[in-house]
Amino acid sequence: MSIRKYSVKWVAVLSLLGMLLSPFLDAQPLLAPPPERSPGQSQLPEDAPDLAGEFAFVRVQYDSYYRGGFGYGPWSVDFPAADRNFLRGVSRLSNIRVMSEPIVLRLDDDEIFEYPFLYMLEVGRNGGPYFSPPELQNLREYLLRGGFLLIDDFWGTREWQAFENSFQMVFPERDIVQLPPDHEIFRIYYDTNGPQMIPALGNPENIPERDASVATTHAILDDMGRVMVLINFNSDMGDGWEHTYHPNYPTRHANTAYQLGVNFLIYSMTH
Numbered sequence: 001m002s003i004r005k006y007s008v009k010w011v012a013v014l015s016l017l018g019m020l021l022s023p024f025l026d027a028q029p030l031l032a033p034p035p036e037r038s039p040g041q042s043q044l045p046e047d048a049p050d051l052a053g054e055f056a057f058v059r060v061q062y063d064s065y066y067r068g069g070f071g072y073g074p075w076s077v078d079f080p081a082a083d084r085n086f087l088r089g090v091s092r093l094s095n096i097r098v099m100s101e102p103i104v105l106r107l108d109d110d111e112i113f114e115y116p117f118l119y120m121l122e123v124g125r126n127g128g129p130y131f132s133p134p135e136l137q138n139l140r141e142y143l144l145r146g147g148f149l150l151i152d153d154f155w156g157t158r159e160w161q162a163f164e165n166s167f168q169m170v171f172p173e174r175d176i177v178q179l180p181p182d183h184e185i186f187r188i189y190y191d192t193n194g195p196q197m198i199p200a201l202g203n204p205e206n207i208p209e210r211d212a213s214v215a216t217t218h219a220i221l222d223d224m225g226r227v228m229v230l231i232n233f234n235s236d237m238g239d240g241w242e243h244t245y246h247p248n249y250p251t252r253h254a255n256t257a258y259q260l261g262v263n264f265l266i267y268s269m270t271h
Contacts, residue, residue: 030255031089033245055090055265056099057083060120060149061106062135065127065162074122077153079104082242083119089241089258090265094189107135112142117268121152121238124159128166140170143220143228148268151229153236156210160233167229171220176231179217185227185267186217190259195232198257200239204250208234226271230264237261 062075083102091098105112112118123129131139143149154163164176179185181194197215199206208214212234220229240257243249 029244029251030258031085031092031244054097055087055117055269056115057087057102058112058115058118059083059102059104060118061104062120062129062131064125065130074125075120077122078238078242082238085241085244086258086261089244090262093258093262094266096265096269107139107142108132110138112138112147113145116147117265118142118147118149119152120149122154123151123163123166124154124156125162128159128162131166131169136170143170144222148227149229150232150264150268152232153238155208155212155234159210163231167220174220176218176220179219179227183217185230185263186260187263188270189263189266192256192259192263196235196256196260198235198237198240198253198260200236201243201246201249204248206253227267232260 059079060075062073064073080102087098087100087102090096103115105115105118120129139149151163154160167176179195183194186192186194195215195217197206197208197212200209203209215235216233218231218233219227220231222228237257237260239249240254241261244254
């Protein structure tokens, strides 16, 4: 198993830098537009490594209970632009070396054990994720062995219930807890002042979707209190990444999406 822990000596310095810069981040984009590339060429900076990076962005492909969840279903929303832009963001905003392209894996693929960070989204649509027995076993083992799963972009009571029904099958003995705004995950690199509601494209005023009122962040913890599953509820980081350069997407929301995403990544790599 290659889920591994990384050196944290540089985190304190970079965390301080992130906090010092926080008041100025709304004024300008955190991520400059990428240079023009030929078709098929990586969108990462020229100096970003293509091979053997410390961080690979792995998106989970999953099946849903009904209505088009199989194949290209809710799991593929924002793909691949969001994933590629987040990789660019990590490369530009931290000292973490990244792999050049995102990866898509299913949970019954043992290759997930090679990567310490997984990403899922839209887990409340189409009845929620459907996990086969091998997927349940792999995901449970992956998380208990030190892996980290970030869940993003689902809204309201109905979608929460669909998500909860699915994930109770992974850890029926563990509660889903709400993280307080002062949890270290919100200030390990950037100080985000707790959970933040990040809107979808077309909602510049950040009006809550469905019956949501505020963004909250929840977690499933291991026996030592480490966050194994981080649940970004009533918020859409993926749209913030995907639409970083869209003229109608507010820069402040894109910046917040990167701040939260980098925080979550650094937590996963240091805990």
